[in-house]
Amino acid sequence: METQGGFLISRIKHLADRVFERMLKECGIDAFNGAQGRILYVLWQHEELPIGRIGQLTSLAKTTLTGMLDRMEEAGLIRRMANPGNRRQILVSITPKMKDYRDQYEQVSQKMNRLFYKGFSDEEIARFEVRLKAIIRNLESEGDDLENG
Amino acid sequence: METQGGFLISRIKHLADRVFERMLKECGIDAFNGAQGRILYVLWQHEELPIGRIGQLTSLAKTTLTGMLDRMEEAGLIRRMANPGNRRQILVSITPKMKDYRDQYEQVSQKMNRLFYKGFSDEEIARFEVRLKAIIRNLESEGDDLENG
DNA sequence: GACTTATTGTACCTTATAGTACTATACTCT
DNA sequence: AGAGTATAGTACTATAAGGTACAATAAGTC
Numbered sequence: 614m615e616t617q618g619g620f621l622i623s624r625i626k627h628l629a630d631r632v633f634e635r636m637l638k639e640c641g642i643d644a645f646n647g648a649q650g651r652i653l654y655v656l657w658q659h660e661e662l663p664i665g666r667i668g669q670l671t672s673l674a675k676t677t678l679t680g681m682l683d684r685m686e687e688a689g690l691i692r693r694m695a696n697p698g699n700r701r702q703i704l705v706s707i708t709p710k711m712k713d714y715r716d717q718y719e720q721v722s723q724k725m726n727r728l729f730y731k732g733f734s735d736e737e738i739a740r741f742e743v744r745l746k747a748i749i750r751n752l753e754s755e756g757d758d759l760e761n762g
Numbered sequence: 763m764e765t766q767g768g769f770l771i772s773r774i775k776h777l778a779d780r781v782f783e784r785m786l787k788e789c790g791i792d793a794f795n796g797a798q799g800r801i802l803y804v805l806w807q808h809e810e811l812p813i814g815r816i817g818q819l820t821s822l823a824k825t826t827l828t829g830m831l832d833r834m835e836e837a838g839l840i841r842r843m844a845n846p847g848n849r850r851q852i853l854v855s856i857t858p859k860m861k862d863y864r865d866q867y868e869q870v871s872q873k874m875n876r877l878f879y880k881g882f883s884d885e886e887i888a889r890f891e892v893r894l895k896a897i898i899r900n901l902e903s904e905g906d907d908l909e910n911g
Numbered sequence: 912g913a914c915t916t917a918t919t920g921t922a923c924c925t926t927a928t929a930g931t932a933c934t935a936t937a938c939t940c941t
Numbered sequence: 942a943g944a945g946t947a948t949a950g951t952a953c954t955a956t957a958a959g960g961t962a963c964a965a966t967a968a969g970t971c
Binding site: 614616617618619620621622623624625626627628629631632633651654671672673674714722723725726728729730731732734735737738741742744745746747748749751752753756 | 782
């Protein structure tokens with residue numbers, strides 16, 4: 614059977630990234646970009662997270678996060694704070710001014726997903742996302758997350 | 763309805779990239795990496811392509827391809843040739859030695875897809891890939907390819 | 912307590928991706 | 942033919958992504 618899941622996912626990622634960047638700008642969000650938005654997305658849900666946990670939730674390598682968080686801290690989007698309970702850990706949280714962006718970001722995300730899933734029924738979307746999550750589990754089971762940690 | 767297609771696709775892309783790079787190395791392919799492999803993938807199918815067409819087939823921006831093809835040419839993977847029939851175009855083709863890698867790459871791809879789709883029936887895979895292609899069409903319809911092309 | 916191992920994050924480097932601006936060529940229209 | 946427009950690709954720059962190597966802290970073991 615000729616499958617090409619990885620290739621198709623790559624194509625979708627590139628297309629979606631370009632469309633999403635454009636939507637953010639068109640909707641007047643210039644405080645952060647798409648990649649930063651995905652990190653903010655998990656921080657809006659958790660308030661405060663160590664970097665390794667952000668890596669798990671976004672599937673980004675910790676080395677990627679070092680640089681991303683540097684730029685986001687520089688831009689005033691997030692703050693790094695030492696964790697007194699575990700001095701190896703750095704706790705990341707959103708700055709007060711960024712909390713207000715959550716609704717705006719959510720609206721652009723939903724606009725994006727309406728295009729993404731155009732022609733899909735609600736049930737088809739739900740079933741599709743179940744598959745996406747299964748694939749994430751498959752890939753994570755390969756031990757990638759252990760090294761990523 | 764709370765959907766998060768773009769976020770899940772991003773996660774899959776990052777995870778899949780890391781796993782795929784590792785598989786290529788483990789299978790002894792060190793002549794090229796995953797991103798280069800996706801460009802070779804369309805060249806194996808078409809023998810000779812102008813750069814813009816590679817962009818359409820891979821969903822990469824032409825500016826991305828300039829740099830990628832520079833490195834691939836430098837590494838002896840591909841060749842650029844002027845198109846006498848249209849002097850704006852550059853035709854890209856695979857070097858003879860790279861033609862032999864096609865089978866090897868295909869095997870690693872299929873190994874990757876077996877992990878990717880672990881627990882999926884053939885019918886589920888087929889249905890899922892139909893959805894992926896629908897999403898590509900949705901995103902392309904946003905006019906992104908016009909600017910890219 | 913000292914020694915080893917595991918965890919957490921960073922520094923440094925390379926490649927990938929794409930936007931903006933540009934050059935060169937082709938096409939269109941009068 | 943000449944003027945304007947569209948197409949094809951590159952140069953330059955910035956950000957994203959991650960691998961290798963490392964430092965600091967914590968946890969486990971004797």
